[in-house]
Each structure stands twice: as structure tokens, then as C-alpha cells.
Amino acid sequence: MSDLREVLREIEVFEGELPDFDVSELPADPHELFTEWLLNAIRRGVREPHAMTVSTTGLDGSPSARVLICKDITADGWQFAADRDSRKGRELSARPAASLTFYWSPLARQVRVRGTVRPGTPDESAADFLARSPGARAEALLGRQSAPLADLAVRDADVREAAGRIAARPGLVAPGWTLYTLRAEQVEFWQGDKERRHTRVEYRRTDAGWERGLLWP
């Protein structure tokens, strides 16, 4: 155990060239700054830059988190898609609020977003489903996400069967597939610094628009 502690202590954090975070030039709207940071992460070759930890409240009131892909950022908010009968889907039905955490390691950047979540209309969700690859559609068509699975062979057989159904009917949509949109109430941008002069900026939604300010790191 103590060896592991040493190994972890030796790991360098915030290595390499880190971007500037000029707080004198902040846009009024955090969606704009987020999009700029995301595009920057894509340009810098960050793997899965659109992967984010989505934290919900468990049905027992305890935290519940997992990584999902961010589908889009619109003026309405951050979008992700999942099965409404999965654990997160059931949690969001009971309590439609979530927090998103992005971390782009080579840039030492973290973004945290908190807000309320609404499910998309059946048309919006179907459009998202149909834009997925056939393999991803076959997997989602099973609609049993987060249910216990007795054997991996059952998964493979069921995915094959679902792929067959999709090949026969390309317009098939998984009934539980849901495109969710998180409407942000709070967005925090964190820029790490080698000298520990980290910079945090928090945007808060108010009736009059977005307010923002620095936070102590």
C-alpha cells in the first residue's frame, strides 16, 4: 500500500504547455466560453473530449455518477442521450437535476455545469437515435441498460438479434431512447497552473442574465 502512495506522489500533474485563461476577455455567456474550450480540446487532440461525468441523485438520495458522451451544446443547454429506464434515466425522472464534469487533462482544464434536466420530445429523441451507428442502435435497442446480466453470451446473442431487426427495419427506434438537455444554472471554468496559481471563474444564471466572478482555487 505504501508503495502505491509513493507511486502516486511521484506523478507529475499539469505537465507540458498549458493554455492561458485570460479573465479580462470573458464572454457574457458561458455556453460560448465552453464551446471555445471544447473546440480547443478537440484541436489539441484530447481523447474523447466530449466525454463528461454526469452526476445525478440516486433513488436512495446518495450520489450516482457515470461517464456519458455530450451530444451537443445549444442555447438550451448540454445534451446527452440514454435509456430512460436505465439507472440514470430513472433517477432523472425522480429528480430532474444533474451536474456535468469535463476534464481535459493535457490542458489542465475542468468545467463543471449544474442545472435542471428535461427529456426531449419523442421526435428529438428519435432523431438522435437514428443518427447513431447501426452497432450503437442495436445495443440501445435492447433497452435493458443497468439491468442484471447473467451471461455475456446472452448479450452477444441479443445484440446480434437486434442488429438483424435494424437491418430489416432501418427506421426502428428504441422506445426508451431519450435525448436529455441540461439547462445550466451554474458553470465553472477551472484552469490549472504548474505554480498552483489556478484560476476559477463561475457563471451564475440570474433573472437578468448571467453573472460571473472569480473563485478562490
Ligand SMILES: Cc1cc2nc3c(=O)[nH]c(=O)nc-3n(C[C@H](O)[C@H](O)[C@H](O)COP(=O)(O)O)c2cc1C
Ligand atoms: C467514454 C464513455 C462514454 C459513454 N457514453 C454513454 C452514453 O452516451 N450514453 C449512455 O447511456 N452510456 C454511456 N456510457 C456508459 C455509462 O458510463 C454507464 O455505464 C451506463 O450509461 C449505465 O449507467 P447507469 O447505470 O447509471 O444508468 C459511456 C461510458 C464511457 C466510458
